Amino acid sequence: MKKILLSSIILIIGITFIGRLSYLQIFSFPTDNLLEDPAIKPIYDYPERGYIYDRNGKLLVGNDPAYDVMVIPREVKPLDTLEFCKLIGLDKEVLITKLKKARVYSPRLPSVLVPQLSKEDYAKLQEKMRHFEGFYIQKRSLRYYDTKSAANVLGYISEVNERDLAQNPYYVQGELKGRTGVEKTYEDTLRGEKGIQYIQKDRFNRDIGPYKDGALDTPPEQGREISITIDKDLQEYGELLMHGKRGGVVALEPSSGEILSMISGPTYDPSLLVGRKRSKNYSKLHYDSISKPLFDRSISAEGSPGSPFKTLNALIALQEGVMTPETKIKCYNGFYVGNTKRGCHCGGGVRDMNIGIYRSCNAYFAGTFRKIYDKYETTDEGMDVWEKHMRSFGLGGYLGSDLHTGRPGRIPSKEYYDSWYGDNRWTSSFIISNAIGQGEVAATPIQLANMTSAIANRGHFFTPHILKKVDGKDITIPEFTELKQTSIDRKHFEPIVRGMANVYEKGTARWVQVPGIEIAGKTGTVENYTIIDSVKTQLTDHSVFVAFAPVNKPKIAIAVYIENGYYGGRYAGHIASLMIEKYIKGEITRKDLEKRMLDRTLEHEYAKPYSGEEFKINEYVW
């Protein structure tokens, strides 16, 4: 018994130890992550963020070096405070409080003492810095904008938040990340990869040399420069024209789907969201809930498309074979839905398709719409066909562009109306407003531009996109380079294009012709309402215009949507024609027209609903 006792104790101890060790080393073995090892400190080497150029190689966004004076409180030795204060431009008291604050944050870790020194101060300081132990200068790079435009396209960058950190392990507290626009979409491309150097630390957090002699360190990978499809001159010009107006303008290159400009009014100078004043400026923009400068109307504002929509209904009627361009419909200065008369401003009379388009006859297109539905036995079938055609133009859904924001618009389906009226409780007369682009349909300016681009191309389009080149090489992203066919045959487009050309020659936009350029366009005037003191109140119509030019070899397709700009030929028509001229000719010949647009604002219109007084809408004076 006594002989076995000691051996048993030895074995029990051995088994206990092995058990405990296997618990520690096998079962609670932590994940093998160097970044979580307290003995390893990663030091990051940030590459410069890639530059952004416009389609013609003009710089839009670059980087500016900024210099922060940093301090590590523990390493600070007694210093000549007077000289130091003079050098960094701080009062002695301020310096002392700042040092105290830094020490409270951490005696070991660096804190920013003076952020963003000017280059001059930096030059002065740099030489003398080594006399002041515990202080050093850290170079950072800030975004620098070579334009005051395109804030909505370019987007901005800001510090990563908790959610970003949880979602993407790449980021570390304090790093910057693209928030909107191109900066967000092409974050990975622009950002590059930060280099990591692993440093072995001891338990006092002191560096004691590279970990594994730097075998695991990675060098930084440069951020790549990109060119975007925006035409800097056109964008800047468009924003000038949009001064004082709310709405969106999108110009596309029909042959590629490239976005030439994308303007949202009102907008802001992108440099507002850089540097020390960033958060203050951001709050200011964010809380402007009336004009909403951060809201990108060009891609997110869903509105009734108005009369430009008529062109699509005409195309569907031709494709479905329910009409020919010669089919005639009589306009009684309006048309009847049941016993109610709806108005028309075309002047009345017998209309064929051509005149229907260029005079924008409501009665003609109400008839067209009915014919499409009457082809099918049930409204449901008609609705399905109509919806399918509409969607093939990129309406009623996300376009799939490389911009993160945006809204899908709306092309109503039979289910949509079933939920409103009940199954089989509605007919084409219920939804007749869709014939003229009012009613339930909704589209964003970029969708309208894309639709116009599809007409300009006579039946196909390329998904609108913003990226043109990466490191000087043209993109080969299939989603953007492959052609998307609409459901309308090419042969049906010519009468529509003809009608749209006549809009300029003799129709609703004859006042905004551009000498020497043949343009096809379509005006739109959109009735709209708001609620003032719980009363539905009509406001001045939205001014809508879509156009492409030149008619036979289209280089630009544009959609302009100006809130409360009255009829289509007014603000929208003017802006569209000026932008087309600017893009194709490079200069403006009609200086008076240009001056009128640059000077006039719609602020008085936007003030009306907030005035608290009675107001008139759709005033002819201008």
Add this chain to the structure above:
Amino acid sequence: MSGKSLLKRIDWLTIFIYLALVVIGWVSIYSSTFTEADPSIFNFATLHGKQLFFFGVSIIAIIVIMALEASFYERFSSLMYVISIVLLLGLFIFGKTIAGATSWYDLGFFNLQPSEFAKVASALALAKYLSDIQTDIKRPKHQLFALGIILLPAILIVPQPDPGSALVFFALIFVIFREGLPLYYLVIGLLTILVFVATLMFGTIWIAIILGLLIVLFFLLKKKKFKVPIFPLILVVVTTILFSLSVDFVFNNVFEQRHRDRFSLWLRLEKDPNKLEQIRKTIGYNTYQSEKAIESGGFFGKGFLEGTRTKGDFVPEQHTDYIFSTVGEEWGFLGTALVILLFTILFLRLVYLAERQKNAFPRMYGYGVISILLIHYFINIGMVIGILPTIGIPLPFFSYGGSGLLFFTILLFIFLKLDSNRLKEGI
């Protein structure tokens, strides 16, 4: 048989394991004191260099031990014991203080720690006394004298202060058990510890409940004719509960907060995460860091000289008391399991060797050697892997320390010398 040379009679398995442990230990010291600036091995200014030097000294000591007559150790054991007591007493006057403990003599080229020598001397003296033909361990007077041999050096070591080393001497009690001290002493001792720990962990109420359940079980299982000793049973129950209550009282009113903290750390009594964090940063720091270092080694370890926590000196005293955590981090479970295995084989081998002795003195000395080595191994590794409270004693053959390595070697090899001589003596 007796004509065979010493080399044939000596137990090579033990020597092999000894060498393996010393080599692994030295490699761990090299790793935990390694600096990129000075990777040389034979630099005696470095700690691993010094340890290597003492390994050389140990080899010389082994040769001397083997060269001496086996009877020398039995004959001079009393003298050595007296010398060790004198050396311990001398510390009160001439001692050198390192890290708060006056445990060393400054001999110029190295610091001698007499408590290490006292371990060897006490083991020898105890074996000598117990093997004396006139000693009868059944007699309380002799029991007390044997206990005195063990307690005297321990009492002298406690005020150094070095309670850890003092504790080691109590392990020698095991030798007395082997030689006839009734086992119930041991059983009562163990039960006392059990009740103590259980009181801290679960409280007196649970002790009473468990006792009650045990008695019920006892009555259910007892044979019908068995007469229950009612009075002793009541005595046991009352004593246990009183003891448990007094533990509670002592713990809360006599212990200081730092003592309480050690126990609450050991028994995982603290559940409040804030206080736990506080304990980890103060008294639990070493244990926490050492556990984490071992844990981070995983199954295969990080590799030689690749232990990030070892390199970063995250575990304090890593080259001495916490040397095992280096093995854990750099060699993983494979390494730690190998070390445990080597120690286990060593101890079982030593038990076997002790038991095959025909004479009492070498057998009792053998048990003394096992007891001393085993308690070091048990307390040290138990502490490093976080299952025992923090008690600072070195891991034999592993931890950095010249006196330690030298005297553990002497302790072991005297036994091997005695063992190699067993057949001669028998004639």
